[in-house]
Structure formats: C-alpha cells, structure tokens
Amino acid sequence: MIVVKDLVKRFGELTVLNGVSEHFKKGECVCIIGPSGSGKSTFLRCLNLLETPTSGEILFDGVSMTDQKTDINRMRQKMGMVFQHFNLFPNMTILNNITLAPVRTGLMDKAKAEQEAMSLLQRVGLADKAKNYPAQLSGGQKQRIAIVRALAMHPEVMLFDEPTSALDPEMVGEVLDVMKALAMEGMTMLVVTHEMGFAREVSNRVLFLDEGNIVEQGEPHNLFYNPQSDRLKSFLAKVL
Amino acid sequence: MVSSLEQYTAWKALMVAGEPTTAWQKFYVQFYQAFIENDRWQQYINGVGTTLLVTLLALLLGIALGIIVAVVRTAHDQQRPGHRNPVLSVLNAILKVYVTVIRGTPMMVQLMIMGFVIFASSRNYVMVGALTLGINSGAYTAEIIRGGLMSVDAGQMEAGRSLGLNYADTMRFIIVPQAIKAILPALGNEFIVLLKDTSLISVIGGKELLYAARGVVSRTYEAMYPYVGTAIIYLLLVMLFTWLLGIFERRLRASDRR
C-alpha cells in the first residue's frame, strides 16, 4: 500500500532520515519506536508530505507522492493524521471540526457529514460534546475527537504521531482503546509511540528507528524479547 | 439683560482700545471669538465629521491593502520548496517595494507628493487625503496581519492540510479567523494612530478638524483657544474610542472561555 524507497530528509546540514526504505501493507498496524530526535516524526510527516523529502520516493497505492503532477490534496484525503498536540480547530465546534474537511473537499454534503460525524462521536462516547468547543474538553477527549476528525475523511491509512505523549496518565487508556478498536477493524495504521504495551499487544510489526535509519524491525514479541542490535538493547533497557 | 454677543462686542472694544481688562473678560472674548462668533463651532463639528470619515475610509482601505499584502507575502513564504509560483514571486517583490517605500518615507512627504504632484489637479482634497492615509496605513496593517497569521500555531495549518483541505480553504476557515481575533487590539491601535494622523491632511487642504482651527486662527489672530480646543477634541475622541475598544476586547476574551 505504501512503499518508501531510499527516503532522505535533511534540514540544512542535519540529515534526519538517511535513506529509509520500507513497505507497509494494507491492514497492518505498524509501531515506530526509537529515541527522541531519531526522526520518527519526520518520517511520518514525509509520508503525507507535511515535510518535503530531500530525495527518495514514496508510493501510495502505486501513485508517487513526490511527483509534481500528483494532486497532493487528493492524496492527503486518503491519509488521516493524528498529532501529539491534537491540533483541533479552536474557532469552531467539535461538529464543525469533524465536518469541515468532508464538506469542503466535496466528499459528502453537510447533512451526510453531520450524520456520520454523530455516529463516529457515538462510537468514541462523545456524542454529547458535538456543540462544544475544543477548549471545553480534556486532553483525552480532544485526542479522541482528533481521531474522529481524521476518520471522517474515510482514510485508507491513519498516521499517529505520539498520540498519547501530551496526555495525563489517566487519559492515555481511553485514547489507546479507540486506536486498538480501529486496529481490530483492520485499519492500516502507522503509530509513532512510546507506549510499549500498545506496540507489543496491538501492532503486527515494530520498527526501531535510530539516527535516521531503521536499525531493526520485526514481529513485536521477537523484537522486544530478542533484540539483536546493541542500540535496540540499550533503548529497550531504558523504556521497559 | 445683555446678550452674549453684546457682552462680547463691548469687551472686545475695550481690549482693542487697550483699556485694562480682567482675566475673565479676556477669556470671555477669546473663547467667544474662537468658538461662538459667526457660529464657528459648526466648523469644528464639520471638521470632526471629516476627520472621522477620513479615518474610517483610510482604515478600510488600509485593511483591504493589508490583507492583500499579508496573504500574498505569507503564501509566498509558505510555498513548498520546488513548487515556487512565478506570479506569486513577482507580486511578492512588488509588494515588498510598496512596504519599504511607505515605511521608509514620512507621511507628510507622501501627502505632499500625492496632493501636489500626482493629484495636483484634483479639488477633492479629502479623498486624496483618505487615499494617501489608506495606502500608508496598508503597509503597517500588512505587518500587523502578517504577524497575526504567523501567530497561529503551525499545527493548525498542518492539521488542515493533512485532512486534504487546500491552502486557500485552510487559510479561510482555520487560520484567518484565529488571526483576526489575535490582531484586533493592534488594529484598534492603528485606528487611533490614523485618527490623529488625519490632522496632516490639512496641509493639502483637507477640511478636517485642524484645518477648521487654522481657519479660525487666521481670521481672529488668536491661536491658543482654537488649537488647545482642537487638542481637547482629539483627546476626547481618542479616549472615547479607546474605551469602546476596551469593551469590545473584553467581550472577545469572554467568548474565549465559552
């Protein structure tokens, strides 16, 4: 579904991604772990071109994301993204946060979008917040709304960039539960996370990124209990 | 019972003749001729009307120009590398020159050039004044608006674009509404600066408040009351608008906590 070929990203002198190649299959839930500053966010953001890759290629369903002729807005509609700091739109209600993109991009009319938004809100248990503003919600609620907002576009893949890192500990669970349910339904997910429990129990595959390279990857139990490289060993020793 | 006009005429005659007069009589005469004789107060009132009209027109023009400049310059700066739009680059260069020239020359000189060179044949001094002030204000307002757009968290643009919204829609529905809220205090301040700067258009013949005062001075040969009176009127106007803006801002902040 997503093929990454030799992806390089530099910020000036700093090389953040140093030729990453990877293949993500439909229905996979892949967790990306690694030390802070190792390029996890940058990798995720290159996939939907929030960062422009310095070189390399990204194919989404066979379409090159980096090709000048590709309609990037259309491609992004198929890739939902959830941010560490939620990035809800504070100037509009929860309902409008969710329906803005489906309506403006012509995916559906307003009535349909609202109806869908309400049923998605129901699913995450926040239907009663539809008319509220983001400032009135807790962090966990905001992040669940952010997930719903991305889902409202019917994406083929969901990108999560540390979705629980900005949350108070007691709110982490409610967000992970929503993500877990999503993975169970077969949503293709790429999740940058420090939640090793989630990586171990929910993901099909874990990538360990360090200094701009995928140093090691594999099925979660193998990776966690039988790490090969010294770098992964010392990383796991710190986080587990 | 002596009418105020008779009283004024009598005391004025004393003063002209060089007779000794009391402070009260002096005040009475000078105040009377500055504001009341020949219904001069109407000239001040008309002047205030023109002042407010020019301020409003200049503000609207300034905001319109400011939005154009700010959006073009921001859009230019936010282009993805490798996706440079040549039209945008040309526009950006032109607008940069505009901002540099306006901010780099005195308003008085700009007024002189507009009034006596570019529109030398125009009799509509008020409109020329409003136009000049608006063009001037636009360069400053552009920076205010640009600052407002940049003050919106970058994550907002990213969230909008990651949903597949295009640049224009993201600006229109997400960034601009948040930016407007952030810059309203600064725009209010620009309004007050403009209100005071309208006094400059009297040099090209714009019949605003200071022009009225100068007219009175040239007829009565007495400067204190017309000019101090003008200062007091400006001060009252500025205090009034500052107060109104304060109420407006408090309302806005209250709506933030909804």
Ligand SMILES: Nc1ncnc2c1ncn2[C@@H]1O[C@H](COP(=O)(O)OP(=O)(O)O)[C@@H](O)[C@H]1O
């Ligand atoms: N826009 C940027 N400009 C310059 N440097 C950046 C930018 N974004 C990220 N970096 C740098 O790239 C490196 C990797 O960042 P990031 O991908 O956010 O790491 P991670 O998400 O793994 O913590 C860091 O050193 C960071 O400072």
Ligand SMILES: [Mg+2]
């Ligand atoms: Mg990160």
